[in-house]
Amino acid sequence: MLAPDDRKSLKRTPLYDLHVSLGGKMVPFAGYDMPVQYPAGVLKEHLHTRASAGLFDVSHMGQLRLRPKSGKVEDSARALERLVPQDIVAIAEGRQRYAQFTNADGGILDDLMVANFGDHLFLVVNAACKDADEAHLRANLADACEIESLADRALIALQGPKAESALAKLCAAAPAMKFMDAGPHEVAGIKCFVSRSGYTGEDGFEISVPAADAERLAQMLLQNPDVMPIGLGARDSLRLEAGLCLYGHDIDTATTPVEAALEWSVQKSRRTGGARAGGFPGADKILTHFDHGASRRRVGLRPEGRAPVREGALLFADQAGGEPIGKVSSGGFGPSLNAPIAMGYVPTALSALGTKLFAEVRGQKLPLTVAAMPFVKNTYKR
Incomplete structure (x- = not known):
């Protein structure tokens, strides 16, 4: 438990009071006081999102605008390509793309979403990295772009098979949007930025809304009986299944x-x-990996039995022991599968589907199998 003084140092999103009123169990996350779950509990929240629609507060994420000094959005796109290995120029107006900031060694500084809004680029970055990301952009792109932090906006995600019907009651444009469409839209008369995307593997939307209007919009969405508030616990199990x-x-x-x-x-x-x-950054190493492969690879893992295999568990090629060959990077229980699932890094030579490995859990070597991902089929609207 955090001491009261420590909790005071945590930031709050514009939806903090709403979380508390809904019975959210608040925990520290990326410097923010965030709901890990509500009274329904993680399992019910997870399954409700898969069956209906879940509402998530992701306002702790960073939102940024890159406006071209030349007036041509293509110039902002070309500038951003100095920092990411993705083709940003090819993002059509009204579309967005997943990208990564890389470093000189080819490692990932952060992953992000980049949308083309016609006259500027709109970026969403991770909460723990947002200050460093903004500094990185200012240090490298100030010659070509005006860089604006949109700290006065909240971000909410509406995810699940009934997300479209729920949002359509407040946003006439929602049903026509396809996966990774993004742009300015009115939602309940509020000027928002809406993308058809998310972090659950389900169809859904992310809505950037002025902070002053965030609670009102969230309340309107929650008035729909199909929509349930969802905390960080279910967000993590949903993204792991995906x-x-x-x-x-x-x-x-x-x-x-x-x-x-x-x-x-x-x-x-x-x-x-x-x-x-x-x-x-890191192009030589990354392109060498494309041409010749890397020595290790992220894979899906399906443990046998019911015991979850958590992050940090060492992986072995042999139940008898020997040196560990890898490590679990994320692991837990998959409510949709009623079984444990995990992801981890293993030597590429041991990354083929069906490869038998062992994870060390409380001193025991538990068998698991390299498995295809996503663990639960995604339902994006193509």
């Missing part, structure tokens, strides 16, 4: 996109020939 990386756990400054099995996120224009290949 096989999605959590920064600082599954990816970090010592992990390249290829090691992390994120090759799909690096477009061909940035990695093979042509004038725009390379040119981002």
Whole structure:
């Protein structure tokens, strides 16, 4: 438990009072006081999101605007390509793309979403990294972009198969949006930025809303009987079932996109020939991994039995022991599967589906199998 003085140092999102009124159990997360669960509990919140619609407060995330000094959004896109291995120029207006900031060794400084709003780029970055990300942008892109932190905005996510019908009651544009569409839209008469995306593997939306309007909008969404408030606990189990990386756990400054099995996120224009290949931090190492493979790889893991295998558990090739060959990066119980699941890093030679491995849990070597991800099929609206 945090001492009262320590808790006072935590930041609060614009929805803090709403969380408390709804019975949220508040815990420290990335410097914020956040709800880990509500009275329904993590299991019910998780299953409700898979069956209906869950409302998440993700206002602790960083929101940034990159406005081109030239007036041409393509110039902001080209500038951002100095820092990420993705093709930002090719993001059409009204669309967004997943990206990573990389360092000189090819490691991941943070992962982020980048949207093209026509006259500027809109970025969403991780809470724990947002100050460093903003400084990184200012240090490297100030010649081409006006960089604005949108600290006066909240961010809420509406996820699940009934997310569209719930949001459609307040936003006429919602049903026509496809996965990774993004742009300015009115929601209940409030000027918002809406993307059809999320972190659960389910269809859904993320809504950037002025902080002053956030609680009113959340209350309107929660008036729908299909919508339940969801805390950090279920957010984590949902993203694990979806096989999605959590920064600082599954990816970090010592992990390249290829090691992390994120090759799909690096477009061909940035990695093979042509004038725009390379040119981002760590390009030599990352492109070598593309050409020749990396020595290790993130994989899905299905433990046998019922015991969860948690983050940090050492992995072995042999039940008899020997040297560990890898480590679990995320692990827990998958409520949708009624079984434990995990992700971890293993030598590429041991990364094939069906490979038998062992995890050390409380002094015992428990068997598990390299498995396909996502563990639960995604339902994105293509």
